[in-house]
Amino acid sequence: MTQITAKLVSELREKTGAGMMDCKKALVEAEGDFDKAIQILREKGQKVAANRSDRESSEGAAVSFINADNTKGAILTLNCETDFVAKGERFQELADELLNHLATSKIADLSAFLASKLPSGKTVQERVDEGNATLGEKIEIKRI
Numbered sequence: 001m002t003q004i005t006a007k008l009v010s011e012l013r014e015k016t017g018a019g020m021m022d023c024k025k026a027l028v029e030a031e032g033d034f035d036k037a038i039q040i041l042r043e044k045g046q047k048v049a050a051n052r053s054d055r056e057s058s059e060g061a062a063v064s065f066i067n068a069d070n071t072k073g074a075i076l077t078l079n080c081e082t083d084f085v086a087k088g089e090r091f092q093e094l095a096d097e098l099l100n101h102l103a104t105s106k107i108a109d110l111s112a113f114l115a116s117k118l119p120s121g122k123t124v125q126e127r128v129d130e131g132n133a134t135l136g137e138k139i140e141i142k143r144i
Contacts, residue, residue: 002032016041017090017134045133055138059086063095065103074103077142085137094131094139098124102144113144 004027012023012034018041026044030036060079067073078095085091101124107113114125122130124141131139 004028004032008032008034012037012041017130018045041133042130045129055081057081057138057140057142059083060142061086061092061095063099065099067103072103074099074144076102076144078139079142080135080139081137085135088135090135091131091139094127098127098141108144110141110144114141 004024008027009020009023012018012027013020016023016038018026022041022044023037026037026040027034029040057079059082060077062075062077064075065073076095076099078091078098080086080091097118101116101118102113105113105116107116114123114128116124118124118127120127128139128141
């Protein structure tokens with residue numbers, strides 16, 4: 001059996017934002033394989049997100065951007081279940097990341113935006129699903 005160190009668990013937590021115990025369980029299941037553990041956490045996050053699909057997401061943030069010469073702008077509404085999460089740093093960082101992507105793209109359709117690729121290589125929808133998993137609530141983009 002592979003030795004799972006606290007350092008490895010901490011690194012996985014830092015990279016994924018998942019809870020410590022979830023990271024440890026994923027590493028044990030992956031027999032210490034870091035990349036496989038990330039995949040396990042991602043799959044678990046997708047299952048959890050599917051279970052949250054019927055929840056109401058009426059809190060959140062509406063964020064906007066206007067360039068320096070006032071010729072371009074973008075607005076994004078990112079919703080979650082509670083104001084506690086909406087005010088949190090990770091939620092705000094997610095909203096800013098998605099807004100920056102929206103502002104630099106020329107996408108005006110929500111479904112096209114969700115399918116578009118971020119600089120990280122993930123789609124916007126994959127990033128929102130990660131937010132679901134790491135923040136523990138239903139996260140969704142209502143409109144752009």
